[in-house]
Amino acid sequence: MQLGQILPYADCRSQLHASAITSFIGAALTIASGLASWLSPRMVIGDIEEHRGNVDFGSAVSALSAGLFTFALLMQGIAAMVLTGCEK
Numbered sequence: 001m002q003l004g005q006i007l008p009y010a011d012c013r014s015q016l017h018a019s020a021i022t023s024f025i026g027a028a029l030t031i032a033s034g035l036a037s038w039l040s041p042r043m044v045i046g047d048i049e050e051h052r053g054n055v056d057f058g059s060a061v062s063a064l065s066a067g068l069f070t071f072a073l074l075m076q077g078i079a080a081m082v083l084t085g086c087e088k
Helices: 002-014 018-043 049-082
Strands: none
Touching: 002 018, 002 049, 018 049
8 A cells, every 4th residue: 555655656757657566466466365365264174163164254254355455456556557657
């Protein structure tokens, strides 16, 4: 989020689209973490059947949160591609 506030000034001067690149890399990392959260209860080894509902709920909340953050990062990346950073 801080880079989203700082990088548009650099984009205005250099036309590098560093803000868009950073947003898309962040979105890819968020997708990977959401997938890891979604698959984590299936990879747990051991006797956790008594806590299975809590683990499934926690992984679902984490994965859905990652989906929300991915959407926000993708929208920020698309906006950085459309706008040059010099608009105020």
